[in-house]
Amino acid sequence: MTSDISSVINVFSKFMDPKFHKKVKDVEEILSLPIFAYKFIDEEVAKVLEEHFDITSIQNIAKLNKEHPFESLINLKFDDDSSEESDELEKIKTILEEIKEKYPNIETHLKKAITISSLVYNIKNGKIQAEKKGQKIIVVGLDNAGKTAILNKFGGRLGITDLAKIKPTKGVSRKHVKTNALDLFIWDFGGQETQRKRYFKDPDKYFLQLDLLLYVIDVQDLDKFDQSFDYFSGILENLVTLEENPYILIFIHKYDPDLRKDPKILLNVEFLQDSLKEIFESYEFDYEIYLTSI
Numbered sequence: 001m002t003s004d005i006s007s008v009i010n011v012f013s014k015f016m017d018p019k020f021h022k023k024v025k026d027v028e029e030i031l032s033l034p035i036f037a038y039k040f041i042d043e044e045v046a047k048v049l050e051e052h053f054d055i056t057s058i059q060n061i062a063k064l065n066k067e068h069p070f071e072s073l074i075n076l077k078f079d080d081d082s083s084e085e086s087d088e089l090e091k092i093k094t095i096l097e098e099i100k101e102k103y104p105n106i107e108t109h110l111k112k113a114i115t116i117s118s119l120v121y122n123i124k125n126g127k128i129q130a131e132k133k134g135q136k137i138i139v140v141g142l143d144n145a146g147k148t149a150i151l152n153k154f155g156g157r158l159g160i161t162d163l164a165k166i167k168p169t170k171g172v173s174r175k176h177v178k179t180n181a182l183d184l185f186i187w188d189f190g191g192q193e194t195q196r197k198r199y200f201k202d203p204d205k206y207f208l209q210l211d212l213l214l215y216v217i218d219v220q221d222l223d224k225f226d227q228s229f230d231y232f233s234g235i236l237e238n239l240v241t242l243e244e245n246p247y248i249l250i251f252i253h254k255y256d257p258d259l260r261k262d263p264k265i266l267l268n269v270e271f272l273q274d275s276l277k278e279i280f281e282s283y284e285f286d287y288e289i290y291l292t293s294i
Contacts, residue, residue, distance in 0.1 A: 008123055014243045015116055027124045031059035040109045048099055052092055053077055062117035069110040070096055112241050119204040134183030136209050141216035142228050143191035146253040149294050151188060196231055203238040210246035219252045219268050229275060236283055248287040250276055255291040
């Protein structure tokens, strides 16, 4: 078994019913598993998907639209122009509504199954590299929060030239830093709105196999606090969906020496710390909050 395949199976096993663990030796076998191999998919739901939509395996579900799972199921079975099948269409819609009523979390679980299945399918087809040797660190926050400056400072202190020279990011900048003591994969996420939407659209491409998450907030930019909280909460939700549990460091940044006695900045610090602690009350992540400056 290659390290690539082993890596895929190790990640995938987090989502599996334990009774299927020993049945998987390669990616093809993962894709051939029934969808109730996922520990969060009920067998009754799987039976409905098989009977009415011919969804029998993880490979089948990988091809659904994770943003609109129920619509894509209906589109699998019916053409948009088929008027003669209207009675059958209404029957299927009724069945789906009954399933949603009986299993209130079914849409969330289907989206999760599609996300994970798509990831495995893309690995099989060579669209994603699965192997991970070092530690993966992601650096996130809104645009202009100071993420790149923190990486520059971090790189300078460790004598890592590549990090000390990173420029502000549009999209995701990936750096592999390897020294005698470190083997790091550092992903610096651009914070523009269009990029943030992209991360949430395909979370499996960005948030899997994390060891450390650094989140940066500009303490001086009061107008963006709510936006930053929403973004951070969205990241945490995706981590929960992907069953990732990285250690999280929050940097309340631009807390510069000349501002540390400014009453407005001190109020901002208190507000940020209280708000972040409140957000974390809904989760079980380990985290620390630091005040930082350039």
